[in-house]
Amino acid sequence: MVCSSEEQHKIAVYLGERATISTPTWSHDTYRCDYVYPEGRVRLSVKELGSWSETKRYFTGLTTASAPVVAVHNMGQQAAQAEDGTMFVRKDFSVLTVDTTGLPARFGRPPTSSADIAYTFADLIMACWTGE
Numbered sequence: 192m193v194c195s196s197e198e199q200h201k202i203a204v205y206l207g208e209r210a211t212i213s214t215p216t217w218s219h220d221t222y223r224c225d226y227v228y229p230e231g232r233v234r235l236s237v238k239e240l241g242s243w244s245e246t247k248r249y250f251t252g253l254t255t256a257s258a259p260v261v262a263v264h265n266m267g268q269q270a271a272q273a274e275d276g277t278m279f280v281r282k283d284f285s286v287l288t289v290d291t292t293g294l295p296a297r298f299g300r301p302p303t304s305s306a307d308i309a310y311t312f313a314d315l316i317m318a319c320w321t322g323e
Contacts (some may be wrong), residue, residue: 201315206308207300226312228301231294233312238286250281253288263310266317276306278313282320287314 203209210226212235217223220240226233240246247269254260254271257279263270267282278289291305298305308312 197319198316199226201311203313205311206298206303208298225293228294228298229299233294233308234288234290235312235316236288236290238288240286241282242284246281246284246286250279250286253279253286258310267311267320272306272310276304276309278309280313280317282317287313287316287320289316 193280198294210228213225215224221236223236257273260271260273268278269281271279280287289309291309294305
């Protein structure tokens with residue numbers, strides 16, 4: 192899903208940059224991979240949880256720890272973006288985190304803010320999220 196070749200292609204088209212994808216890992220119910228560029232990296236993770244209440248609690252914990260955050264509408268069932276640009280998206284029993292703090296302030300072709308890149312990563316991933 193977040194590290195699939197389909198996602199890699201869509202993101203590369205948007206950014207005008209091709210990434211090397213780290214070997215995805217699965218640990219403590221969290222799937223992770225990094226999109227590694229010569230100038231930096233984007234860290235993606237999806238935490239799988241067991242219930243609505245657990246998922247909402249986990250999402251709230253992430254956003255509280257990253258405060259201040261701004262609510263993002265029309266993405267997943269709940270989404271927020273931290274001041275540093277990191278995106279959090281809750282969908283079903285999963286929470287997606289897109290961390291672009293490892294990128295320069297402006298990145299891609301044309302140069303785009305790392306916060307906008309985080310939003311775009313989340314938007315593109317959520318557009319084909321099947322929950323599988």
